[in-house]
Structure formats: C-alpha cells, structure tokens
Amino acid sequence: MPELPEVETVRRGLERGVVGRTVVAVDVHHPRAVRRHEAGADDFRARVEGRRLLGARRRGKYLWLPMDSGEAVVGHLGMSGQLLVVPPDKPAEAHLRVRFGFDPSTNPGGRELRFVDQRTFGGLAVVPMVGGPAGQSADGLATGGVPASVAHIALDPLDPAFDDDAFVEGLRRRRTGVKRALLDQTLISGVGNIYADEALWRVPLHWARPTDTLPRPTARALLGHVRDVMTEAIAAGGTSFDALYVSVNGVSGLFDRSLSAYGRRDEPCARCGTPIRRDAFMNRSSFSCPRCQPRPRRARY
C-alpha cells in the first residue's frame, strides 16, 4: 500500500532509470489505467511518444515525469500500482497496464518502464503544468510548477516549503477526528493508513481524538512524528507486506519490521506490553494500544 515513503522510493528509482530518456513507444494494455486521461488512450500515447523525460517529481503520493512538451506524465499508484524499470525481454507481468519504450541512443541501461497494477485504483495521465513551465535547469533537473491535477493537494511534510504553523492551525480548526484529518490530502499530503497509525502511536494519541481539542504542542509533536516515521521508512526503502509494493527494481522495503502498531493486532505494545487492538474505521482498520492511546470521552470518527 504505497504511501509517501514508498512513492519516494519509486521516484528515486525513476530518477536513475528513466530521466533523460526519449519515449519512442507507448502501449496501453488496459484503458482503466489511463481513465483520468479524459481524451483517451490514443491521445495519451500521442502526447508521450517522441517526448524527452526531464525529471521525476513527487508531491504526497503523486508522481510525475515532466516532459519537454511542457506537459507531464502524472502517476498515482493507488492501492497496488508499481512502476518497474525492467529489461524489454522480461515476460509481461499478469497485471501489466502500460509499457514505455525508449530511444536506445538516450537509454544507457537498455530498459523499459512498465506500469503494473493489480487492483487498478492507480493510473496515469498527461497533464499540463500550472504555476510555471516544466523547464530544465543547467544541472538537468526539471524545474517549474506542478501538474494541474496535483495542484489541489497540500504540500507533504517532507517538502521544504511545508508550513508547520499553518498545518497546526488548520488541524485545530477542523471538526473531526485526528486520524481522519491526517488522511485528508488537502490538509497534509502523503499520509496513509499505515503511517497515520504509526505517528499516532508515537505521540501517543487515540485516532478518534477531536482535532479541536488538540493543544498546539501536541499537534506540533504529531507532525514531528509523521515526519520521523516517514523519514525512517524512506531510509528502509519503504514498507511492504506482500509483493504488491516494490521499488522500480522489484525489491521490497524493510520498514514493516519497524512498525509498532499497524498490522500488529493482539501483539504486545512495544511500550507497555498491552495487546494492540484493531478498530473498524472508515471501512478499514485502525491499530492502537488501548492503554497508551485510550479512547477519548468525546470521540470523533
């Protein structure tokens, strides 16, 4: 389940594996993979073929590859998406959705890019840039704004421009539960179910704590833990529970060995030994320690 650390791991792989290449062939194997490209698969292909990829960028869980046309290929991995850089003769994956071939004269490794997605919650689209063109600086890095389809989400907490004070005040203005607020990508992007549970365990804070009762120092501490857990997860190459999340080389992350709450139902809390509980939350799960993270009297879901 890719969240920010997993997407960042993929982005780094794309930076090494596809930036600077010129796309010569695009094969869309499943129309749903480009459903957010409203003009359809043929238009998607036409806008990418012949274009040079200038960079690999990320905000929250969105990835994009700026092109020399001024547009960008925007990707979201959804629940099960993978972007793999593999030899062209490698057999097609069972859920291969889109394949990109590169001009050999621009492609030292001789590999191709594949978008593989079992559950098809993810997808790709070609999107114009807003807030500046997808230019290129002297060192070859892409510069400029963000794709229009990414502009609606908040900065992620690893972005140097992230405004901590604005987050703290925005969080305390909400009238909802703290975990629901953490998952709201328009308040803070990149946080998903796994890292929300981990950060809340570290504070510690119950997931249904009303945001408008959070003291500023607590809100600030929560943000610090979100940053810490994401930074540690990136260093470990992301979290993986099964083969659904992998880097561009197909390698699984190791951070699941470091999780304290998520997926640890009935296992002892690392702080106090009380068995971790699982609660139903928004048609999914929330894991927490009943003793360290007691349910507030006034809970919000």
Added chain:
DNA sequence: GGGTTAACCTGCGGGC
C-alpha cells in the same frame, strides 16, 4: 462549504 459515506477494483484467505 465542510464533513461523511459509498463506490471503484482484484486477489486472497477463511468458513462452510
């Protein structure tokens, strides 16, 4: 306009 819910989708594991 902010908060909340359901739908989208496939594979897998458990129960019968």
Added chain:
DNA sequence: TGCCCGCAGGTTAACC
C-alpha cells in the same frame, strides 16, 4: 473441491 463473503485501502463523486 468449490463457492461465497469479508477484507485490504487511496481517491473522488455524491450526499448531508
């Protein structure tokens, strides 16, 4: 063995 159901969950449209 095979069928059915629940579960995994990020995003967004639709509803309140």
